[in-house]
Amino acid sequence: MDNLQYYPTPDTLIQKMWFTFKDRDFARILEPSAGDGRLLKFHGKFHDTDACEINMDLHPTLKDKGIQVVSLDFMDLQEGSMYSHIIMNPPFKDGAEHLLHAWDILYSGEIVCLLNAETLKNPFSQKRSLLNSLIEKHGSVEFLTDAFMTEDTERKTEVEVALVHLTKVPEQRHDFLDTIIDGLDRNEREDVDYDPLQELSIPTNVIQNAVKAFDCAWAAQKEAIIMEARVSHYRRMLGKSLREMQRETSHPDDINPAPKSKRGIHGALNTAYEDLKDRGWSYVIRSTEVNKMTSTKVQQDLESRFESVKKMDFTVGNIYGFLQGLAMSKGDIQLDMACEIFDQITKYHSDNTVYYMGWKSNDKHRMAGMRIRANRFILPGFSMDSWQRSLGYYARKILEDIDKVFAMLDGKDCPRYGLIDAFEGQLSDLRGGQRVKTDYFDIRFYPGIGTIHFFPNNEKIMDRLNVMVGLRRQWIPENATPEQENPFWKQYREAEKFNKGLRLTRQESWALSNRETAYRDDSYEETMASFHNNLVSSMEKLGYQSNFALVDCSSGSACHTATMSLPKPVDLAS
Template sequence: MDFQYYPTPAALALRAWQKFKNRNFVRVLEPQAGTGELAVAVESLADYYHRRRPTIDCCELDATKHPVLREKDLNVVGVDFLEFGSGAIYSHCIMNPPFAEGAKHVCKAWDVLWDGEIVAIINAETIRNPFSAERKRLARLIEECGEVEFIEDAFIGPDVVREAEVEIALVYLRKCANVKADVFGTLIEELRQDSTTDARLAEGYRQDALPALPESTLENMVLTFNAAVKAMQDCVFAEARSSYYTTMLGETLAVREAGGCTAKDTSVEWVQTEVAKRYSKLKDRAWAGLLRSTNVTTRLSSAAQKRLESEFDEIKKLEFSLRNVYGFLCGLVEKRGEIQMEMVCDIFDLFTRYHSDNAVFYKGWRSNDRHRTCGMRLKTTRVILPGHGRESYHNSLSGESERLLQDFDKVFAMLDGKVEPEVGLTTVFRRDFHFLRSGGRASSSYFDVRFYAGAGTIHFYPKSKELIDRLNRLVGRQRQWLPPESTRVSESFWLQFDQAERFDKELRKEVAVRARGRNFGNVHSDPLDYIARPNHHDDVQVQSAMELVGEACVAVLKRNGIEVDSLIGHNPPMQTTLLLEAASL
């Protein structure tokens, strides 16, 4: 798609920033940011070195440029500036809009700003030939509220990324807020016409009814947000108005005798700063509310939720508009495969990192590596998780343990193509806790479980070897322990993968023999522990352990008559596509 992208040359960008008369930048808006060349040029201002960089918010239609803008510490708050509606918080607006729509974008900036300055780089023809209503309006604004400078060959030269033989107009506009009308109003004049007592001030008060909202939940949320923003702006104006008239009355005798002053700042800058601060909090609430209200978080594991929330720091900077909300939800749908794979790997790691006996090892596959290292797969018979001990007076597991069990259920239900299990692990432990801690064995949809409270261990007995195998194959392919589904490999490879549990004891003995005299950071360390818990060890030591176990695998398999180096033959791959439908997100 052609976004009419012409990056602003450095010299022109600096010249644009120098057009501003007021260098007290409260908050700056860059409506068509591209990759941020115009925005970051503020750092080159001659008098800038004694000031901190102002907060700069950006809109950019091309979403592929958003990561670049964020890397430059620019806040992405919108996509299409022509749909943007939160300009009252900005003291300055600087722009290099598409030349074909220059007048439309400058007029939009004028409409959304409350009090501030605008500098725009547009095609000179837009000013010289005002044939449309928008161009005529812009010409009037320049005549009444600004100035224009014409520059030739501004987009030609060694520092120009994309050249264009065009004369540009550097437009400056100053919009002044009608503070008396907007903030202070005409209260005194109204009171002169209608004498009001304090008793009548509260007469007729009622709580405003909720706005009549359409049926769509998303539309309701956006409309509610807009109503909250309007009420917040009215509140800030009311505070400024109250302080203004209170100051006109003078100080109380107590304050005057103490030599103090209670006057509150009611300047335009204070109003803009206060509105911006409260607006940011409202956006945070609105985006967080959206995240909580969707079905997404209920289907995500706790680790996946944390990853999504960490990305939310950038998402919540966007204007809370219907377009941005739909864009966010569509992005989640597009990433569902990646999110689901991360959840599967999380659960696999939880089982393996705390107890290396939960996994068995096999010879790993890499098409470009003759010295293949080993891979891991969960046992299909029993896995053990430590760290869940409870005192005798407790009647349930800890909250952290229950969250872990819920994560297991979410992932195995997903692998089973269901929204949730019929009988969850948390339900089993809440219902049968005393039975379990006394040695009983209870069943959920996907596991039989035993609980040893004294040792703090939970023993899981998978009820479906097919689901465990599906998990093992997904993780194996994700981590390149297994070949891609379309790759032809020998039946011997799949044989040693399928029979890994059969060779487990023999493999562990072989690893112990080969590990003698080898130093993995601790004389008592087990190479298998380095593989099961890679995040706890040095990368070089982990690789060394992988190679040792890989060599042990080869030795054990050869003793059992299995050759895995040949890539001849083909075993039909098991389809392990995740079964969550996009609509469920």
């Protein structure tokens, strides 16, 4: 451990950090640089806390307190969707990097973090600038002087610190999961015959075997707890051992600590039962069949609600009910997956996106539509050192999601040769700069800068994605009929021409790439109005019409004059 960076947080400051959290419903907590667990001691409940700690000498101390150590180096931790709160005092020199990583892995919840004030006041690096922007959009900061000079400070320093509070709200909450979870039975143990949809079902024998294993484990655990309590009772009746008498101790040696009261037995039984349900439901939601059906974000959303899921009894009926709920929500899941991949592609690189004038019946709320360029798009986040033999966890997940969506739009369950197949089977070719072909893309990999260039090889599927998202977000009208000369159609198809004249400001780029959350910002309306004027000006310079004859479809046949021809998305039910 770098002792020059180790500044134990004083108790008064720890209390202030805990009181900074607004949501007091602590489902599960993470402390990324735990030390001896100092930050967690004011929480009072260690059974729902995880920690990262690089100094293995401190692990026994943490475990003795009931704190689960989930990683040595916090920067290696890749999954955080199960946490509702993160509280952290990272090494001062790496504060920005640690806080940004915490934000990346958190799916939904709050972060309270202590930083060196210079990290925010001197944003000389890209990461520090990004962190300042993140705080401005999603949180607050309080600068504190003399916080490490109080009487209870173990290692005093006059450094000014920044107390940062961030709240992360999912860009897209999957409401259909609430319906699925609420529909499961919390108490029923009777196994009922179910007919799960074949497209999303773990084989019946697998489900039955899992439930049988659960029931056997529970029966054995129950018997063990009761027998341990019995043994403990009879041992106490016999009294002390000779060694205990010789030591004149008032407490007998307890070789097998067991609950000694009725309440203690109930507590032990409840803890064991909840642990088994946790294991059983974890097996289901991480199963290959559920993973094939859901995107990374849907999976994160599901895991963030795991506390609700695991309250349900682990029965064949409940498992089938859960799987049927997912299958019946397939349409919503597919639309959400398409939108998530669309956002992933358009978010990071302005060259990936083409803007057009969206179709809206209310001019006041008119907004720009977006579509992905058909010839090429670029995605970052795929850095790979020379010694690595595979992509990281999240990089793989992004590629898996892209393949899932494009296969879905092609009416298939999965590609025959997908992006992951290419990185597993032709990694040396990709490292060497060769262009590799998969079912839906030609790809070229740049490991040094961590980008992949995607060249779609099926324009129709790309068009289906653009149309599906455009319809979902009301950029494109529904129930289109053939009107080839409609001005909307013309500017939609030829948007690349007038996009060349667009010069986006930094605020416009951010707002357009973060539509799901940017609208909460006070300046969002002003920013979008500026972009709207920019887009109209660029269109009109090249003679494109920007005001379409929008007609209220409730007027009947007149609506026909305001529609245009668009390719239909693939019929996924066929």
